[in-house]
Amino acid sequence: MRYHFLSLVQILLLTVTTPVWAAEQVVLNYKVFRESLSVEEISRFAQTGELSSSLKINFALARQNPKAVRQYLTQPVKVNPVFLDRVLNTPIGNVILDQISQVIHTPSQKADRQALRAALVLSARQDSQITLIEILKNYPTSEVEVDGDRLETAYRQLRRLQTNIENLMGV
DSSP states (O other): OOOOOOOHHHHHHHHOSSOSSOOOEEEEEOSSOEEEEEHHHHHHHHHHOOOOHHHHHHHHHHTOOHHHHHHHHHOOEEOOHHHHHHHHTSHHHHHHHHHHTTTEEOTTOOSHHHHHHHHHHHHHHHHSEEOHHHHHHHOSSSEEEEEGGGHHHHHHHHHHHHHHHHHHHTO
16 A cells, blocks of 8 residues: 655645635844834735835835835746645755745744745745745744845745756756
8 A cells, every 4th residue: 555645735735725824923133123014014015015104114224125125025936836845845945945944934943944835835826926925925824034134135045946946847
């Protein structure tokens, strides 16, 4: 008798269309401060470009360009969700997850790989692309921490992931 074991991500994909547990709060970390904001507030900014008063203050204190941050949050990276899941469950995938989880991670910094893997695959499953804002929305903990100074780094790592997958698929 052959048994086929499913990964946690595959089980999640089979049982839910949208995540049961999704981030509600984003703790935005910059060198000198940290601020807890709602995912809804950041999502609204990503969709409309409209800055809440707390985001205006955060970006001003961090000397961040809101337009650049918005671009990193919303710029899509196209991926095949099935192939993405397979790649992320390999040693190379673990390295990629570890790199991105230096920027986007759980508050405890435990089980970052699993949480990020689930957020990535759930994001890709919706429309065969990933954005950083989708990752935040689909992160399977009530709170997700983001190193605001390194948001561009996370975006570039997603782009590298896309390129690696395309190379493996022969696209």
